[in-house]
Amino acid sequence: MTEFELFAVDLAREAARVSLPYFRGAYEEIDKGGPGAFDPVTQADREAEAAIRRLIEARYPDHGVIGEEYGEDRPDAEHVWILDPIDGTRAFIAGLPLWTNLIALRTGGRPTVGVIGQPYLDEIFIGGPSGARMLKGGAETPLATRPCERLTDAVIATTDPDLFTGAELGSWTQVRAAARLARLGCDAYAYAMLAAGRIDLVVESQLKVWDWSALVPVIEAAGGEVTNWRGETPDGSGQILAVGDVRIREQALVTLRRSSL
Known part of the structure; x- marks a missing residue:
């Protein structure tokens, strides 16, 4: 894997380390939605994004970051990390293992590296210049879409x-x-x-x-x-x-x- 792909995997593992202990456990939760709407954010969302941002700042201080919980920092940089610390917060709250940690690197205006991580299932789906694969239990499995003509x-x-x-x-x-x-x-x-x-x-x-x-x-x-x-x-x-x-x-x-x- 390339340098940025390896780092994206490191970020996914950090997000998992922070978010997984809260899953099906106790955590703070607030509703960002207006009247008649439910838009939850949990302690796991906030802490996972904060942890990812700390690693990015330490490793690549000139890179930008756009995150769901903490907004934009240098969004016009050549390299910008785009974060959804927990996609599927409603699934997370309901105890369903369908939530994910989403991490992307945008280079020159387009996403070039992406990670979909599901910590409870110990799965990391990584895609980038070196291909697509799933990491699970120390093994790597190539990813490929299937033919479907109709x-x-x-x-x-x-x-x-x-x-x-x-x-x-x-x-x-x-x-x-x-x-x-x-x-x-x-x-x-x-x-x-x-x-x-x-x-x-x-x-x-x-x-x-x-x-x-x-x-x-x-x-x-x-x-x-x-x-x-x-x-x-x-x-x-x-x-x-x-x-x-x-x-x-x-x-x-x-x-x-x-x-x-």
């Missing part, structure tokens, strides 16, 4: 259809009706399974830059693609489409483009 044969996923707007929900409903099987509630772990060749397509909306940046290098290095709902490079729209086989991308986009932002 949407009707696809296993697809989204976190929660309630997150879609009315028009988006209509698009998702049509894609889901065409697919062979749909799974819900997996958060970023669904993208790890796409890179591992178990899921064929993931479609989501309202994602922030820290929600999707780590996914891009992992999926691309495994042979898949990540775009917005117009089939273009992911952007500020928050609409993300990830596919393991590009042949089903256009089949999904026929519907998704109608509600693209």
Whole structure:
């Protein structure tokens, strides 16, 4: 692995060291959401991001950082680390092992290294210039998306259809009706399974830059693609489409483009 890939793995292990002891345990929790909304953040979220930031500052003080919990620091730097210390906080709170630590390195404006870590399962999915692999129990397993020629044969996923707007929900409903099987509630772990060749397509909306940046290098290095709902490079729209086989991308986009932002 490259220097930055190795460091990203070190960051993932630090995030796991801090966050895992809180899982299914006691921790402080606050609700950042407004009236009628629930947007939780836990002690594990805050402490994991703080720990990652300390390592970055010590190793690469000239690098920038964008994190969900503590905002931006030098976001215009050549190298910027993008952090979601716990993606799937609701799963974390519910005791479900589908939350992940997301860490990405953006170089020259695009994600070049990504890590999806699931500490409870002892899994780290890493993607970058040297390829894609899963690290587990001291072993490395190459990651590769699987062939899927038709949407009707696809296993697809989204976190929660309630997150879609009315028009988006209509698009998702049509894609889901065409697919062979749909799974819900997996958060970023669904993208790890796409890179591992178990899921064929993931479609989501309202994602922030820290929600999707780590996914891009992992999926691309495994042979898949990540775009917005117009089939273009992911952007500020928050609409993300990830596919393991590009042949089903256009089949999904026929519907998704109608509600693209």
